[in-house]
Amino acid sequence: MKFYALFKRRHIARVAQPILRIMDSVSWLIHNTDKRKLIMRINLTVILLTASLLQVSAGGFAQKINLTQNNISLTQVFKEIRKQSGYDFVYATPQIKLARKVDIFARNASLADVLEKCFLNQPFTYEIQNKTIVIKERSGVIVAPDRKIQGTVLDKKNGSAIPGVVVLVKGTKVATQTDAQGKFTLNVPGGAETLIVRFLGFKTQEIALANFVSFTIRMEEDPQLLEQVVVSTGYQTIAKDRATGSFSQIKQEDMERKLTLNLVDKLEGMASGLLLTSNLPNSSGRPTKNSLLSIRGRSTISATQDPLIVVDGFAFESDLALLNPDDIATVDFLKDAAAASIWGVRASNGVVVIQTKKGKANQAQISFSTNFTIGGKPDLGYRPVASSADYLDFEAEGVNKLLIPDPKGKNLPAISSGADIFFRFKRGEISATERDALVQQLSGYDYKTQYSKYLLQKQQIQQYNLSASGGNESARYFVSGSYSKELPVSKGDQTERFTLNSNNDFQLSKRLAASAGLMLIMNNSKNNGLGLTPLQPGISTILPYDRIVGDDGKPVQYARAFNAAGLDVLEKQGYFPWRYNYLSALSDADNTVRYSQFRVNGSLQYKIIEGLSAQASGLYERSFQRSRNYYSPESYTTRNTINTATSILAGSNPAKLVYGLPLGGILDQGNIDMEQYNVRGQLVLNKKFGSDHRVDAVAGIEMRQVWTAGSTNRLYGYDDQTLSSLPVNYATQYSMAVTGNKTTPTLPNTLTDVRDRFLSWYTNANYTFKERYVISGSARLDDSNLFGASEEYRATPLWSLGGMWKLGQEDFLQLPFVDRLNLRVTYGVNGNVDKTTSPFLIATVSSSPDFYNG
Template sequence: MYIFYTKKLWTPPRSIAKLLLIMRLTTIILITAIIQVSASSFAQKITLSEKNTPLVKVFDKIRAQSGVDFLVSTSMLQHAKRVTIQVKNAELADVLEEIFEGQNLDFAINDKSVVVSKKTPGFLDRVVSAFVDINVRGRVVDSAGNVLPGATVKIRGTDRVGRTNENGVFNFAGVDEDAVLEISYLGYKLKAVKVSTDLGDISLEVLTGELTEVNVVSTGYQTLSKERSTGSFERIGEKTLNNKISQNIFNKIEGEVAGVTTDAAGKFIVRGLSSIRANTDPLIVVDGFPVEQEANTINPNDVESITILKDAAAASIWGIRAANGVIVITTKRAARNGKLNVRASVNTAFTPKQDLFATPLGDAATQVAYHKAMYEVGGYYLPSQLYSGVLNGSSGRVINPVGETLLLRDRGDITAAEAENRLQQLANTDIRKEYMDLIQQTESWRQYNVSVSGGSKNYDFTTSASYNGNDKEFVSTGAKQYLLNFANSFNPFKGLKIDGSLNFSQSKENFPASTTADGISSVGVNNSTTFLNNVPINGRILDEEGNYVPMESILSFGAQSSNLALSRGFPYSWTYNIKQELENTNNVLRETALRMQTGATYTFLKGLDFSMKYQYEWGQRNNVDLHNEQTLFTRARVNMFSKLTSGVVSGYNIDPGAILDTDVRNQRAHTFRSQLNFDRSFDEGKHQVVAIAGYEVRKTLFDRATDRKYGFNEQSLTSIRPDFRPTVVPAVSLTTITTVPPNSMNEYIENRFISYYANGAYTYDNRYTISASTRLDDTNLFGTSSKYKNIPLYSIGFKWNVYNDFFKESEVVDDLQFRTTYGTNGNVDRSTSPFLQAKIKRGFPPFNGMSADIISVPNPELRLEKTGTLNVGADFTLFDRFVMGSAEYYVKNSEDLLAFTTLNPTLGVTGALINNGTLRNEGFDLNLRFRVLENSQFSYATTGIFSVNKNTLKKVDVPNKQVFEYVNGTVAESGAALRTIYSYQYRGLDVKGAPRFANELGDIVDVKTFINSTDALVKHGSLIPKFYGSWINDFTYRNFYLRALTTFKAGHVFRYARNNNVTYIPAVSVKAPSANVAADFNQRWQKPGDEQFTDIPGLPTLVDRQQGTGYDYYRDSDKFVDNASFIRLSQLNLGYSLDKKLVDRLVML
């Protein structure tokens, strides 16, 4: 401080003094005016209302109101604290004082500028700090400025460790001024910071390839803080999804979530099956709305997160569709005030051709031996099968070349030496190599994706485009798909937000030769396994000159019979060749899907808003299957229904020309929802209330039309309609069909839903949370009985934050929360109806009118299947975040399950689906994550996921159950799990090489004994795994990351395929031998005494074939059921993240 001392040296005359006084006053007035004018240019009143706002944004708002400029370097603002301020019409200087309080910054007003500088400690402060320790304060945030509560802050070289509070703030007292802090948080890079009294905001960078802790989950109706939710949620974040490459978003779920597995068909099962006959698929929700469309309409690159709702508290808000769990998909949205982001990706994958030699199938010599043995047994190959100059369905067909050779030898057409030579050639001929070269191709898919997003203060948008190209298993088959997505939102004025999105998908897929079912046996071979089941490997596809070789098919003849048919006026050749069929197929499926969403949300006051949303879905599946005149599909049908006069073709019931099959399916869905949302805290956060209430109406429509055009001309697009009414006897009987199949059908289904729902949760002092929800669904799928209509579903829940009560000072427990819920969900079977259902059809002559078949009788007591779920869980973090995890126990009791029940025959039907089943699922989910090592260079974390589910059918009224239902795993049996399979008890071979079995009394019976008691069967277990889970290992080293995902399933069984390609099974129930046989045919019983060394039956004699039903039991015996448990390395992902500076230089975001 400066002090000036003055002394009067001279007293001026009175007149001069008066003049000087006037001059002084004038000067003062001028200076005051000047100062006032100067001040008025930046002394406007300032009004601010900011909460946790970056300092630089506060500067922008002050500049906009006052015109003042801020002079400050970017580096000074890196550690500046966020600002919370509430002022109205305040002076600039006062506002600046409040803003800079607590900051490690100082300011000075200079004309129209505010100069910001780093605060310099005073002399006394510097003297004191040289002798005493300092107090350290800071706040830990992520790159977006979000606070990170529970982050670990350690003083390097000491055992002093602290954690950030719920606001991300930490404090240390008495710290050496030269000390260094090490700050860590799960999923973020370790950061070292030199201490100072006020460190401001310390930003942590995300570890590449590392899972981050999830704090927010979405139910589809609302977004909840996981810390205050009582339900069971599992969330898969964007980084995990990005680490898995797939065209199908649902393929990225497996192994990532406890309590979720898949069955043999790849369908998801959430905590066990909850229905006997109704749909068991979980409900799929995309951006808040349930979707009817297929998974391939969702671009996996657009997905930000997937949340699995597993218990009633989490899923009950979805009511009658949530018993099987809910999968909530949230797509990416742009950030406001964000710069333009452009992302591009290219993914590709290859699947090598299926190696047909790497199968249990025997080699070519084994196939020759098999068919020779079948021929010698007798009854399988007959002389009448050979061409005899007569055109009929029982001779002149293509038969196995071994059997044909032996038949020609015995008929005298060739000598024994010629036959032996042929058999030797066949033993050296294997069609599999030719098939792999001519028919198969390397499967591959390519995905190109680009997205653009950005935003301003009041607007944001995201748009993406993706292309998928696929090469399928067969040559000339494949698919391509285009996906477009656009989403945006804007605030036209304060309080109102309007958003909208559009998703469009269009695909085209070429399929192999058609297998259209029109009552006539289909001829297509649509995969390699089917090929091996039907085509002898001793044959050929092309001969030495490249001509098509006639091959076996139900609707074809050999070359001689085909030539005979042509000579009698039949319009087409009657032979089949798989290559010819593929080259002429034109089976195209086009799918188009459109999903549009729009909505508006208005905020009335803080924490209270009202929203209205609407979604429209439209999808079309258009299958055009053109069978030109070169396909056997067309040639066989036209030939069969030709008109004959004296054995010569005189006309046609089906005119020559192509056959065009069309199948068009349209699906539409409308959903409207209005919802009131409340989210508010009181008393400085001590009381937190979150609640929603809403109304929803939904309608789904489905229609389908199939049609067939005969005599179709591809150029003129004309066709010739045959007369479908009169009975037509096929000229050559290759089928039991006696009329020209019209193959036309029309179908229409409409379902309507009206729902009312509410959900609320209250949290006290961040320690205790209670929640409750209810939903009332009404639909046309329920019966007319008021007893079963309008039944509300509900849930209640409680959560206790034990850590905040007992463990705040603990060095072991970082977090501990207990939660429990109970509630009800529902399930609806859309195939049933409370009303009479009938199928209209055209009658056969002489009754050519329309008739109807009753599908189901009226059931006014038809009601929803209801599942009550109890869930008890704990979430914990231990040992300085070394261990994180959750453990949950649940019980699901499902009642009123639909099961097929026998009815009084006088009702006109033998049975119907009635609500009469009860099912129980009990299980445990465990999720443990260990942060083994983490420093600035290297990190390693491992996660173990384990689930167990016990599924038991408690009650079902299904009388007259048959043995074959048990064997096939289709029976619902009280006391057993769903999809439990049973088998005959195999007891080896007798002295004649025939199989033996145990009956219901445990006695061994021979192959001729009929077993009709279910007590004779052995129960193996379910086809659904009881135990499942995964082991995930995440490694990072600098910019490299490695992820290994190992999955396992156990506690279930499987049955070997019931054909000779997998294991040799003597053919009995069919009149022809299998096309091929497995290699263990060579280990079969062949002579007395072999039963001591093998359990593979010998070939049955003709008498045994006719009388020995036990040969059929053999293929369904316990010999062919095995443990299905496995451990599989499902994913191994190695990547490298480019340095951010390099990325910025390349302008890649």
């Protein structure tokens, strides 16, 4: 038996030296004092010696200990106490192994209190001898020796063995895992009382050891944990620990951390490899479906760059931002070929699989929530742009080096306020002193202050959600409705959305199950704001020194079509005012979009045998979009359009204007209708063969059609009160202002009618051996009318292979700091659809000459 004494000799010397000095004094007294006085002095010496020893002991116990630790071993506690108090510990090595770990919370606590907490419910106690604490067995306690136990872990539901289950002795690091037959053996330290049994997807159990040496443990599935480890491809669900592809999953509780109406905003930054690209396609600066999400970067140049969006198993052809985030249960991202190849030619940019909420048996619930959110304005200072002074220096150099053309010419090109100052000085129209004063004045302006005041506002969001769910083992339901209203950061913009969602599941018999779903979306928006559009190149681009309102409080007018001097001449000849100002552009806008969509899906599932089922499912989806943009006669768009089509009658004096387009307002209308149907049949196999083999597979056929029809129309001379317009002769040429070039009015009407048809065969299979080795394969053949007449280009096979080795479950890698370690390898071929190209030579006819070929 080995003993350890945690002390050093200096501790003995520290106590012994005072005692030796006292004994020295006693010896001197004996030889130099008479007996009566000697007895008195001896008594005094004994009293002083006793007080000294008591003082040493009391001083040790009076010392304060500060120690806060959870699940800490006694040896670690001993070291900390010795460091703070100077007390040493003596104990036997086998003895201390029986100690349970303790939780200590001591703040300015006495040594006695800390020791009582440490030795509570321990198989031994302690004794203090001077400055040494000796650990000894409790009287009447017999220390139990180590013993060997064995057992089997089974699935409570079907009685099958569960391999890979962790069996742990509570309070220690002694643990093992069950083998392929679900069996385990374990050496349990003496004094241990409880086993902890845990496995992913099952409820953790604590089992009393008592005097048993053999155990049969039945584990119960935990539905909540099972949901957490299952990912969906849209065609099937796969346990994440058996998926060889690259998946990421976001759950409802993760998305609830962000208060926003837009599902896309909620997804931003929630998964690795996911990038949100906000390309400001509309005035509010809100992202739309185009160039919205990117999964692991772009994989194509000319074809579509968007990932495929799948909702409840079927492709979603509308804007992702229209979905109600409160209806979403999970969002799975299929990143690589092994994960996404089952979707074929549409999966090259990744797949986003969205599952909406469903009802749960015997869990009736009614939920109502409302949110009101106020957000700040965008920080324009975050945008790295040149200061007004720097930009003026740039323009001065451009004028001096002839990089900016002189506006004195036939076409009277528009120039900035700064460039106009430098050209006027260059022509001698102003002196250097006047130039410097004007430049100094512009240098003091900063567009950001007025831009934020007049064009932006604080974002406001209000949302109301009501949902009900429940049911029993035979029928389950989930139904929800929501209304939301948003005032974006752009003044003049507004969005209102109403959604209705319903999911119903029915167990018609022991073998037959059915489901049905309905989704309704209505979205109305006003896009009258300028938002962040003036920060981009265009007719309304704002420069660093530009202002929206002048010192007199009136809107500042800017020359955009031609330079200011040219516009002065044209306006004197009778042209409509041809200058642009930001406040009028905001107040004159009248742009609305109304969108509605309904989506119905259903499925039947028949259980053929245990683990094998046949499924038939279908989807019908229809959407309607109506846009209306009205430009009043006072709006810049109308004035610019009519002025551009106006010329001066040759030889007239005074000048007589000839209008190429009718006077009045302009109305643009647009319609887009979409219809989609999808029919699918498949076989699904999820079965375990023996204790070592498991197969998860799906194979099926799918037919799909997407029809899109659209039209646009422009009316000139439109009166918004009488709803009337004036005709335009589109065959007659008119002369353009300033240049005099002849042109015909652009045809106002466009029509589109596109039908995309797909016929697809697909399969995906996973084989798992001993719950540690997984191989997978996936293949899909897409036949479509998009690729031309030749079958060589229509039917394109796509496939993937994958493998995974769960190294963390191997015996040679049972390390306490390794929770999970997998080696995964995948390879696959995905495709895309480029509707702009064809394998055949195509001739096109255009009214405009080709830039390269004439």
